[in-house]
Amino acid sequence: MSNERLTIAVQKSGRLSKESMKLLEACGVKFNIHEARLMAHSTSHPVDLLRVRDDDIPGLVMDGVVDLGLIGENVLEEERLERVIKQQPSGFSSLRRLDFGFCRLSVAVPKEEKYEGLQSLAGKKIATTYPRLLESYLEKQGIKARTVMLTGSVEVAPRAGLADAICDLVSTGATLEANGLVEEEVIFRSQVQLIQREEALSTEKQELVNKLLARLDGVQLAKE
Ligand code: PRP
Numbered sequence: 001m002s003n004e005r006l007t008i009a010v011q012k013s014g015r016l017s018k019e020s021m022k023l024l025e026a027c028g029v030k031f032n033i034h035e036a037r038l039m040a041h042s043t044s045h046p047v048d049l050l051r052v053r054d055d056d057i058p059g060l061v062m063d064g065v066v067d068l069g070l071i072g073e074n075v076l077e078e079e080r081l082e083r084v085i086k087q088q089p090s091g092f093s094s095l096r097r098l099d100f101g102f103c104r105l106s107v108a109v110p111k112e113e114k115y116e117g118l119q120s121l122a123g124k125k126i127a128t129t130y131p132r133l134l135e136s137y138l139e140k141q142g143i144k145a146r147t148v149m150l151t152g153s154v155e156v157a158p159r160a161g162l163a164d165a166i167c168d169l170v171s172t173g174a175t176l177e178a179n180g181l182v183e184e185e186v187i188f189r190s191q192v193q194l195i196q197r198e199e200a201l202s203t204e205k206q207e208l209v210n211k212l213l214a215r216l217d218g219v220q221l222a223k224e
């Protein structure tokens with residue numbers, strides 16, 4: 001099939017969106033984006049963009065629904081751990097680590113609480129959007145705590161009485177500060193990765209990927 005198009009999943013709106021589009025453009029892949037549309041066809045290459053929620057990107061690649069994805073390692077590793085537990089497909093290949101989307105996943109506690117190391121979390125309730133990453137960290141450290149899954153507004157959980165602590169993404173620290181929380185443990189450091197589905201691509205598609213990677217390396221090098 002010579003008219004097959006390479007599909008790339010990117011975050012539709014959020015922290016990674018702008019940089020993801022800038023990166024593709026810097027590689028010479030041009031798009032006319034219609035804000036309301038899920039799909040965008042490249043005007044310069046046989047490439048289609050799938051604009052979705054970041055949380056959906058790892059699964060789309062692991063299920064082989066799209067060929068490539070640009071995704072933060074936090075979301076990627078959480079989905080991988082979840083799928084390993086559920087015995088669902090969790091394979092992918094990491095093509096490149098990219099120099100954007102830097103953040104850390106940290107445990108934070110209300111500033112009025114005394115914190116004396118990880119053992120302070122034993123038996124506590126911790127609210128997070130990343131239960132698998134948190135549980136695997138706590139298990140390795142030999143700490144037994146309960147995780148409370150929240151998909152948003154995690155930082156208000158302690159004040160709302162839903163949890164004793166939180167485990168959430170931190171970038172500038174402004175959100176923690178504004179909510180009277182203190183960052184105590186960094187459990188995962190994250191940046192963006194370009195990933196590819198595990199099942200082999202057609203020769204044409206793989207050649208295009210290789211060409212794009214060569215350009216990407218040129219772009220990254222020029223920035224250093
Ligand atoms: C994250 C996190 C905090 C905020 C922290 O949200 O949940 O709300 O960033 O950033 P700060 O330390 O600079 O205040 P984000 O919108 O990135 O979450 P998402 O990746 O789920 O969109």
Ligand code: ZN
Nearest residue numbers: 037039040041
């Ligand atoms: Zn279309």
Ligand code: MG
Nearest residue numbers: 014053054055
């Ligand atoms: Mg998100």
